[in-house]
Amino acid sequence: MIDTHSHIDGPEFADDLDETIQRAKDEGVKCIFIPGICLKDTPHIFELCKKYEGYLYPMIGLHPENIMDEDYHYVLDEMEKMLKNMLADESCTTKPIAVGEVGIDLYWDDTHKTEQIEVFEKQIIWAEKYDLPLMIHSRNAHKELMEVMERHRASNLKGVFHCFSGTAEEAKDLLSFPGFMLGIGGVCTFKKSTLPEVLKECIPMDRIVLETDSPYLAPVPNRGKRNESAFLTHIVDKLSQVYGIEKPVLMLQTEENVVKVFSKCSFFNKK
Ligand SMILES: [Zn+2]
DSSP states (O other): OEESOBOTTSGGGTTSHHHHHHHHHHTTOOEEEEOOOOTTTHHHHHHHHHHTTTTEEEOBOOOGGGTTTSOHHHHHHHHHHHHHHHHHOTTOSSOOOSEEEEEEEOSSOOTTHHHHHHHHHHHHHHHHHHTOOEEEEEESOHHHHHHHHHHTGGGOOOEEEOSOOOOHHHHHHHHTSTTEEEEEOGGGGSTTOSHHHHHHHHOOGGGEEEOOOBTSSOOTTSTTSOOOGGGHHHHHHHHHHHHTSOHHHHHHHHHHHHHHHOTTOHHHHHO
């Protein structure tokens, strides 16, 4: 099992990070990917990935909810410099494995829709330029997301549409980008979720990756608590029921899917 999306760098884990990582290892989580969301948290992510080298892997990106925190032109320039330098540095052992998390979020309001799209698209261009996958966040923005993605269809991007919980129609749209997987997390265990039906109906098992999005969205039976990578087992339990297959098969398949997208992640190159 691989947790492709955990904010384990957050303050929620400051007091028991070692234990959290140990619990994940004990449950069979092989590695954890950490999305970047803003400039100020980025150095800490790289410090952690250095400290837990070979287990935690960093991404770099500006989250749509953080674009107005600071001058985003400045932030993007700084982030791109870091990205470029680390990728070029032979001695760097914590190279970013993806651009993310980036995207569009119109859940609260659409005041900064234009800016969100501009920032998203600039970071898609990094993915193209540096040949990295994208970790994409989209909330209440399917139409806008599709419009942006269509403009880049020809560049055969790879990535994950993280925290997918949409309709069958939306899944079909997203899966029309062959280099992308849908990130499936705790939502599929929620009682009223329609995600299990959508998964069964129209999302093949070779198009999903596992994620927690911790500390958010803890799966049942831990719903409402702080989420953590060890809880991936509950997501695997649910998905193996949904697809009607043995858990080891599902775990292996989702790992293969991760390799397809994150082929540059040194974890896979070591083997
Ligand atoms: Zn996230």
